[in-house]
Amino acid sequence: MSVFKQAPPRRAPGRFLQWKLRLFTVGAVLLMIGMAREIDLLVAAALAVLIVAFVLRFFEHDKTEQPADDEEEYDTDEELAPDEAFRSSEAARREAGDVRETPRRAED
Numbered sequence: 001m002s003v004f005k006q007a008p009p010r011r012a013p014g015r016f017l018q019w020k021l022r023l024f025t026v027g028a029v030l031l032m033i034g035m036a037r038e039i040d041l042l043v044a045a046a047l048a049v050l051i052v053a054f055v056l057r058f059f060e061h062d063k064t065e066q067p068a069d070d071e072e073e074y075d076t077d078e079e080l081a082p083d084e085a086f087r088s089s090e091a092a093r094r095e096a097g098d099v100r101e102t103p104r105r106a107e108d
Helices: 017-037 040-059 089-096
Strands: none
C-alpha cells in the first residue's frame, strides 16, 4: 500500500475575491488610522469591515462548482505506483538523453 496519493483538484478563486481584497484594504487603512489617532470608533468600524470580509468567504463557492482547470475530478483513492512516485535522477537523465556519468569520488 502506497503512502502517496494524487493531490485533490484546485478550486477556482471565489466570486467575491475582489470584494474581499477591497474590504481588507479599507479595513486595514481604517485600523491603522484609528490606532494612530487613538479613535476608538474608527478602530471599531475597521474591525466591522474586516469581519464582513471574513464572512464573505463562506458565501463564495457553490456546492456544484467545477474544478479550476475544468478537468475531471481526481479519484482520491487512486494510489500511484511506487515506480511512478519516485524515480532516480540518473534514470530520468538517461531518458532525457543526458548520458553523462555521475562523478564519483576516488576511493582510497
